[in-house]
Amino acid sequence: MNRNGVVIDETFAEAFPMKATRLVITAHNIEWARHAAVAATGFATSVIACGCEAGIEREIPPGETPDGRPGIAVLIFSMSGKELAKQIERRVGQCVLTCPTTAVYAGIDEGEAVALGKNLRFFGDGWQISKMIAGKRYWRVPVMDGEFVAQETTAVVKGVGGGNLLLLARDTDAALAAAEAAVAAMKKLPNVIMPFPGGVVRSGSKVGSKYPALGASTNDAFCPTLVGLVPKTELTSETRCVMEIVIDGLTEADVGAAMRVGMEAGIALGAAGGLLRISAGNYGGKLGPFHFHLHKLMAGSAA
Amino acid sequence: MSGFTLKARAPAPLRLDLRGITPVALATLSAAEVERLEIGHGNALVPLAEFFQVESRSDDTLLLAGDLSRGDRIGWQMDGGTLIVDGAAGDYVGAGLRAGEITVKGDAGALAACEMAGGTLRISGSVGDFAASTLPGSMDGMRGGTLIVGGNAGARFGDRMRRGSALVFGDVGDFLASRMVAGTIALAGRAGAHAGYGMRRGSVVFAGPAPGVSPTFVPAVAGAPVFWQLLARDLAPHGGLFATLASRGIDRQLGDVAAGGKGELILVR
Numbered sequence: 001m002n003r004n005g006v007v008i009d010e011t012f013a014e015a016f017p018m019k020a021t022r023l024v025i026t027a028h029n030i031e032w033a034r035h036a037a038v039a040a041t042g043f044a045t046s047v048i049a050c051g052c053e054a055g056i057e058r059e060i061p062p063g064e065t066p067d068g069r070p071g072i073a074v075l076i077f078s079m080s081g082k083e084l085a086k087q088i089e090r091r092v093g094q095c096v097l098t099c100p101t102t103a104v105y106a107g108i109d110e111g112e113a114v115a116l117g118k119n120l121r122f123f124g125d126g127w128q129i130s131k132m133i134a135g136k137r138y139w140r141v142p143v144m145d146g147e148f149v150a151q152e153t154t155a156v157v158k159g160v161g162g163g164n165l166l167l168l169a170r171d172t173d174a175a176l177a178a179a180e181a182a183v184a185a186m187k188k189l190p191n192v193i194m195p196f197p198g199g200v201v202r203s204g205s206k207v208g209s210k211y212p213a214l215g216a217s218t219n220d221a222f223c224p225t226l227v228g229l230v231p232k233t234e235l236t237s238e239t240r241c242v243m244e245i246v247i248d249g250l251t252e253a254d255v256g257a258a259m260r261v262g263m264e265a266g267i268a269l270g271a272a273g274g275l276l277r278i279s280a281g282n283y284g285g286k287l288g289p290f291h292f293h294l295h296k297l298m299a300g301s302a303a
Numbered sequence: 304m305s306g307f308t309l310k311a312r313a314p315a316p317l318r319l320d321l322r323g324i325t326p327v328a329l330a331t332l333s334a335a336e337v338e339r340l341e342i343g344h345g346n347a348l349v350p351l352a353e354f355f356q357v358e359s360r361s362d363d364t365l366l367l368a369g370d371l372s373r374g375d376r377i378g379w380q381m382d383g384g385t386l387i388v389d390g391a392a393g394d395y396v397g398a399g400l401r402a403g404e405i406t407v408k409g410d411a412g413a414l415a416a417c418e419m420a421g422g423t424l425r426i427s428g429s430v431g432d433f434a435a436s437t438l439p440g441s442m443d444g445m446r447g448g449t450l451i452v453g454g455n456a457g458a459r460f461g462d463r464m465r466r467g468s469a470l471v472f473g474d475v476g477d478f479l480a481s482r483m484v485a486g487t488i489a490l491a492g493r494a495g496a497h498a499g500y501g502m503r504r505g506s507v508v509f510a511g512p513a514p515g516v517s518p519t520f521v522p523a524v525a526g527a528p529v530f531w532q533l534l535a536r537d538l539a540p541h542g543g544l545f546a547t548l549a550s551r552g553i554d555r556q557l558g559d560v561a562a563g564g565k566g567e568l569i570l571v572r
Contacts, residue, residue, distance in 0.1 A: 026529075066532075066533060066536075067529045067532040067533055068532050068536070068549070069529070069532075103529045127565065129504060129565060130485070131487075131506070131530065131533075131534070132466055132467075132486075133487075133533050133534055133537045134537045138530070138533065140527070140530050145525075146525040146526055146527065146528075146529075147525070147527050147529060147530060149529040149530055149533070
C-alpha cells in the first residue's frame with residue numbers, strides 16, 4: 001500500500017492488556033495543575049523499568065471538573081492492578097499531595113476501586129476528615145496551604161498497552177517532523193497517552209537479548225546503524241532514521257483510532273517531507289491478543 | 304409488584320403503630336390480605352381494615368391518605384420502594400429507613416428519620432424534636448441517606464448524627480447538631496441556641512442568618528475552598544437558598560473544642 005509516496009507495510013502492531021486508571025488533578029490555576037500532572041507522570045515511559053506508563057491525556061476546563069477549577073486528566077497504565085495501586089499511591093503522594101493547591105479525583109467511575117486518598121489521608125496525622133458527598137468519599141488532609149482534598153478511591157479498568165507505529169524516514173529532520181505531527185494528531189484524541197518523551201521513542205526494542213539478564217534490547221532490524229551488519233534488516237539504504245510512537249489506550253478502539261490519525265498525519269507530510277515508510281512492531285502475534293493491522297486501519301481512513 | 308392506597312377512615316382514638324406497612328412488604332399481597340395485616344393501636348393489635356380502606360393501585364407506590372398525625376413508625380426500617388403520606392405523619396416517620404423514598408406532604412412528629420441509614424425522606428411540612436437523631440439509648444443517629452424538611456424542625460436536630468445529609472428550609476430549634484459525629488446538615492432558616500453543642504466532626508451549613516456561635520468554637524484561619532465547592536455543588540440541586548451556595552463565600556467556625564471536636568459550622572456570607 002502506498003499513500004502519498006509513503007509505503008504502508010502489511011504488518012500489525014501487537015498490543016497487550018494492561019490495567020489503567022484516569023486521575024483528574026485540579027489546582028488554583030492550570031499552571032499548578034500541570035506541575036503536579038507532569039511530576040506525577042514523570043519517569044513513566046515503559047513498564048520495563050518504571051512500574052507504569054503514564055501521561056497527560058488532556059486539559060479539563062474549569063466547568064467540567066468536580067470543584068470548578070482548571071484540571072488535567074492523566075492516564076496511568078500498569079501490568080497488574082496491584083502494581084498500579086502501588087504506583088498511584090507513590091506518585092500521587094509524592095507529586096500531587098506535595099504540589100501547591102492541588103486536589104485529586106477519580107477520572108473513571110466504573111471498575112474495581114483502588115486506593116487514591118484512602119492511604120494518603122494518614123499524612124494528616126489524625127486531623128484528616130472524611131466527607132461523603134453525593135455518594136463519594138473524600139478525604140480532607142490539612143496541609144500548609146490549607147487542605148489537600150482527595151477522593152478515597154479511583155476505579156481500575158482494563159486497558160490496552162503497546163500499540164505502536166514505526167516511522168521510517170530519510171533523515172533525522174524528516175523523522176522528527178513526522179513523529180511530531182503524528183503525536184500532535186494523536187493528542188487530540190481522548191482515552192490515549194503516548195508515554196515516551198514528547199510521545200516518541202527512538203530506542204525501539206525487541207524481546208530478549210544476548211545477555212540473559214536483559215528482557216529487552218535494541219530493535220536491530222530497524223537500526224539504520226546496523227544495516228549490512230545484522231543478518232536480517234528491515235531497512236534499505238535510503239532509510240537513515242526511524243522513530244517509534246507507543247500508544248496506550250483505555251480500549252482497543254481508542255488505540256486503533258490513535259494509530260490511524262498518526263498514520264494520516266505522517267502521510268500528509270508524504271515522501272516529499274521525507275517519510276518513506278510506516279511499519280509497526282510485533283512479536284509474531286504470540287505476545288498480545290490485540291493486533292492492529294496497518295492496512296485495515298487505513299481502510300477506514302479518508303486519507 | 305403492585306401498590307395500594309390506604310385511606311384512613313377517621314383519626315384513631317389512640318396511637319397507631321404502622322411498622323411493617325411498607326411497599327415491599329405489601330407488594331406480593333392481595334388487597335384482602337393487606338386488610339388482615341395487624342397494626343398496633345394503643346397496646347392492642349388490630350386488623351389494618353379497622354382504620355384503613357384498602358384500594359389497589361396501578362403503580363408500585365404505597366399511598367397513605369388521611370390524617371395520620373397519630374400514625375407512628377411509618378416506613379420503619381423500610382428498605383425500598385416508594386411510600387407517600389398524603390397528610391401529616393406521627394412520630395418516628397422514616398426511622399431506620401435503609402433505601403427507597405418516603406414523602407410526607409404534611410407535618411411529622413418527633414424523631415423523624417432517626418437512625419435513618421439510606422434512601423430519601425422528604426417532609427413538606429415541619430418536624431418535631433430529635434429529627435435525624437438517635438433512638439433513645441443508641442450511640443449513632445442518622446447514618447446515611449438524605450432528609451429534606453420543607454418547614455421548620457424542633458430541638459436537637461441531628462443529635463449524634465453520623466453520616467448522610469439533612470436539609471431544613473425553615474428554622475430549627477435549640478441544640479442543632481448536638482453531639483454530631485459526622486455528616487452534613489444544611490439550614491436555610493434560623494437556628495436556636497447552642498448550635499453544634501458537643502459536635503465532634505461533621506459540617507453544618509448556615510445558608511441563611513448566621514447563628515450565635517458558642518465560645519467553644521474557634522474561627523478557622525485557613526479556607527477550605529475545594530471542599531466547599533464540592534459540598535455546595537452537591538447541595539445546589541435542592542434549590543431555594545441552597546441553589547447559589549457555590550458562588551458565595553464562607554466563614555468557618557471549628558469545634559466543639561470542649562468535646563475535642565473537629566467539626567465545622569459553615570457560615571455562608
